[in-house]
Amino acid sequence: MDGQHRAFRPLLRPLFRPLFRPLFWIGAAIALAGVQSGCREANISSPPNPVTETSPSSAVKSSTAGMALPPNFVVQVVEKVGPAVVRINASRTVRNPEAESPWGRLFETPQQDGNSERVDRGTGSGFIFDEKGLVMTNAHVVDKADLVTVLLKDGRQFKGKVLGEDPLTDVAVIKIEASNLPAIGLGDSKDLLPGEWAIAIGNPLGLDNSVTVGIISATGRSGSDIGISDRRVRFIQTDAAINPGNSGGPLLNAMGQVIGVNTAIIQGAQGLGFAIPIDSAQLIAQQLVANGKAEHAYLGVQMIDLTPELRDRLNQEEQLKIDAEKGVLVVKVVPNSPAAAGGIRSGDVVQAIDDRPTRTTDDVQQAVEAARPGGIISVKVKQRGEARNLRITLGKLEPEVLVRDRP
Known part of the structure; x- marks a missing residue:
């Protein structure tokens, strides 16, 4: 970021804070007393036929009228797919307990061995989406886990192998070796x-x-x-x-x-x-x-929605001379990123990507996500009052970039 615009980063910082409301990832519950606790392609099952009537033996009896009532659609769904919903137990050994653990923030796990090592345990859910033993769950359920165990409703228990996890979408896939699996x-x-x-x-x-x-x-x-x-x-x-x-x-x-x-x-x-x-x-x-991983396109900017109030404030206090009425304001450009190489600068207003108007930061994110790493996008910006059309070759988002590039 050049010196002209470095000064307005503290001004914008409070604007980002409301975005980070308390959000609780729901990946783990109580696992123990006192502890809060090679497929080449996915063979995705096709959607089933509508739920059919169940046999009379599965009918729900009324406790008041003393007569058999047909099960409602929820009962039918649970009887049909419930066996394919699994419990996932995951444990992770933390070698340096003094370092902050994202799991520890969720469930206050006790420290062991004089603070030299600690085991975090958590419980989540998942479901079998392929009879060959593919289980879908959240990435934060199995994040950096040393041991993953999958428990079926019928009592069977299997060791799970994490085929891959994607923190950007919070999706993970586990493989279990088993037969006669419901999906x-x-x-x-x-x-x-x-x-x-x-x-x-x-x-x-x-x-x-x-x-x-x-x-x-x-x-x-x-x-x-x-x-x-x-x-x-x-x-x-x-x-x-x-x-x-x-x-x-x-x-x-x-x-x-x-x-x-x-x-x-x-x-x-x-x-x-x-x-x-x-x-x-x-x-x-x-x-x-x-x-074993998912690829996402990477632009390399931090942004905020431009409003008339924000524009007037920046023009008055920071003398940025922003004349655009709407769009997405670039707060920071990551050094050596595709955005930097393509000519985007802090203080620019992104007004369209591939001729589609960008009114919010989400519009920009969705446009980038729809592209592939290595793809070229056309970005229309207002740069110091001048309209410019930039062609930018997108990069590939790496996990370390995701962490470093957060506002």
């Missing part, structure tokens, strides 16, 4: 509408095979909307109750198809849960199975 069909999350039924199955707080029901509250929630602006996911919002331990479990439609992967809740709120759309999760899972 859940994957649905379609592109055309979900608020008000549709939503069913969550998982292991909240260690209570295995818990079922909750609600609706789709909203779709297309950006990471910025819920306080995790570095996540490239358009989240599904649901009011189906999800709690610590539900992470990685399926969010299902009324047909029993997976439409999302439960991932987060907002602390202190009720009925505000979020899931990764299965269309996005499936694409990432395929890359993890095939390559």
